[in-house]
Amino acid sequence: MSTETFEDALTHLEDVVKRLEDDSVGLEEALKLFEKGVKLSRRCRSQLTEVESRVEQLLAEAADGEKPATRPFTTEEA
């Protein structure tokens, strides 16, 4: 899959829709456009929802590029 960012994929999807609105587009091309639209919308949706929600509290800074020490944080402690 190209490394099209989320924003590019979304604008690309909206372009596909605009082209589908053009009636001079033949049915064959409409099908290709629709297939493209399906792929793009699936990619956008997965990027929006692939991160699972979690809240971590930083325990200590780490050197550049390394992952810092963290622990789950819940508001009961707040």
Added chain:
Amino acid sequence: MSAQIWSVGELIAAVNASLKGFGEVWVRGEVSGVKIAGSGHRYFQLKDSDGVLYCAMWASFADRLRFKLQDGLAVLVRGKLEVYPGRGSLQLIVSEVQPQGIGELQLAFEQLKAKLAGEGLFAPERKRPLPALPRRLGLVTSSSGAAVRDVLKVLTRWPHLEVLLYPVRVQGKGAEGEIARAVRYLGRSGLVDVLLVVRGGGSLEDLWSFNEEMVARAIAASPIPVISGVGHEVDFTIADFVADIRAATPTQAAELVVARLEGQLRRVEQAAERAGHLFGGRLERARLRLQGAEGARGLARLPARLQELDQRVRRLEALPHLLRALVQLRHRRLDGAASRLYHWPVRFGAPRRRELVTARLAVAAERVRSLVRRRSVELTGQERALAALSPENVLQRGYSITAREHDPTPLRDAGTVLPGERLLTRLAHGEVRSMVQGSEGSQSSLFEEET
């Protein structure tokens, strides 16, 4: 009696001794001519309409001022009077300065705000928008207190967010250092897409850390967008002026992020829905036009085209949008179609055969209508709804698939066949072998829209 004769030094010393009688004095006036020596000592004049008093403030006192001594500043100062022997001039050794008509903090705030504005740190063109996909959030606030609770409560509305809390003190001496450090670290870490710098409500003194220059500079230098949410709607701290986006409260800061994500999903769904609707409509219109198509030749090619399209649409795992679009259209169309079917202009020769075909189509239409009425559209229902397009159904309706004898691909264009070629035509039941006697040129594809 002869007048007493003083030496210069003696006289000044005597004057200074008498000045001690004043003790500490409070003097009101306007600051002007401020000079800062290398040593950090401040020299300025205090004046009003009736006089000028030279003042000196040693660095140790001056450095504790939270605002800058500036010309034109109306102040109340506390100090001790003395005559400076070197110049023989009266001066006030100042140990405290209080701005008049404006609180000390407010003055410091105005001064820093003016300074940073002058450097263009608040310029609108510096402000970056919220990222398109703010999935990882850096949170700079206290790990206890209302702010973090409010933020996390809002964030639960979007269950696909990573939050990294960098806990800091949000008031008191040294808090500004922690906040600036957190902003710098998270900004550089590459672990988050956007930063939320928030704290709950409080007095000007409570919020003061967010008015400190180092915090402002850290936010301004952040490589990723920063949303500030400090205090209540009315509170505007320097951090708010320099942040990319200013939210009125911590809750609103979190809401901005969630709203962004929800908005993006809506955009995706709407586009997908629209694509499904547009394409569904096109497919449906083409199918109906084929039903009403003129001439047997057009019909002969019908199943092949439909078969091809049907396969590609099936392979597509059509999304709910396409299906919903198709069924909605079918609802609207069925009534129209049913009535049109009776006037179907197909020249099938014997009228009896025409009734037969029309009757069979009516049955098909009725079957689809009851199918749609009986079942609500669920994802599992896709196969059945698309079955209406499937080749088997089409063959049932009296169409056929013709191809060359040893080549399975359906023939689409009459122009491609030569007299004498052997053809194989598949009907609903069984196959017919035939040989081409002649053919007319290829008809324009039924799928090109009439312009």
